[in-house]
Amino acid sequence: MTDPLIRHIDTKGVISKTDLPVCDYAANPYVGCTHACRYCYASFMKRFTNHPEPWGTFLDVKHWPEIRDPSKYAGKEIFIGSVTDPYNPQEAEFGRTRELLEQLRGSGAKLSIATKSDLVIRDLDLIREFPDARVSWSINTLDESFRADMDSAVTIVRRLEAMRRFHDAGVRTTCFISPIFPGITDPREIILRARDRCNLVWLENLNLRGSFKADIMGYISERHPDLVSLYDRIYGGRDMSYWSDLDTEMAGFCREQGLEYVTNDDSMSRPFDDPPIVVNYFFHERIRKSSKNGGA
Ligand code: SF4
Secondary structure, rough: OOOOEEEEEOOOEEEEEEEOOOEEEEOOOOOOOOOOOOHHHHHHHHOOOOOOOOOOOOEEEEEEEOOOOOHHHHHEEEEEEEOOOOOOOOHHOOHHHHHHHHHHHHOOOOOEEEEEHHHHHHHHHOOOOOOOOOEEOOOOOOHHHHHHHOOOOOOOOHHHHHHHHHHHOOEEEEEEEEOOOOOOHHHHHHHHHOOOOOOOOEEEEOOOOOHHHHHHHHHHHOOOHHHHHHHHHHHHOOOOOOHHHHHHHHHHHHHHOOEEEOOOOHHHHHOOOOEEEEEEEOOHHHHHHHOOOOOO
16 A cells, blocks of 8 residues: 555544544544545445545544543543544554543543444553553454455454453443444354454444445455355345344354343443353344344
8 A cells, every 4th residue: 555645633632522322522634535445334434534635545543632631521421533543553653542541631521432443552551540441352254365355454363362462451442343234244254263352342334335235245246256156145135134143143043152242332330251252243223122032
């Protein structure tokens, strides 16, 4: 990949109220994301950026005035990285996520950080000072060549190692199995690799409503021609049976493995050393019945 276009911008702030169900506030120290995932759901942001360049090839580095009253976030959940990766490679140089953490230090805010990087290890000592902090890594394959086809972030091995470092340090971790590519992602093998180092597993299906649909369908027909009819059924014909079957299989797998399989995340109330709970977020409003029944 060629060097991304970097621009510095002054912003009024970095934290904003959000309607996201999992948090009170969202904070994004950058605009854009150089991990350039081919399925990026945040790429809709491009239309607000004045960038003609493709998503993944530019990064705006935000500079905001110092947060005046950090204590107002005490007890509130702040999600860092809802539309960017706060630990993109450029963070090593610009340190805007580090600066945000420094400004929130001692505020009592509950942090939730999402990344595909291990640069976050740099800030482990700072993050662990926050009450109920949790860090999630997206992992949707153990196959490094498929990973490299889909994103420019660090290897899966490095993500898993970072997860282990945080878990060993007593920080809650999430293995975010997303997006699940039908016929390619095997959530079971990922859970078996990550279960000793995470408190929570999230499952989320691949959604192909965005502008990247044609690119992903092209990739499937070129690299996985045997899966074309499956993808056509799911993303052309809106056939839900793949997800309901996977839901049933995951319920059975979790039962065998002694893992709880649920549709609501209450992991923060669980003892740290409990096995991870597995939360099914795929089309949950439509297939909740089978999840609740444990897919029996
Ligand atoms: S890491 Fe997240 S925000 Fe960045 S390109 Fe990938 S999906 Fe988009």
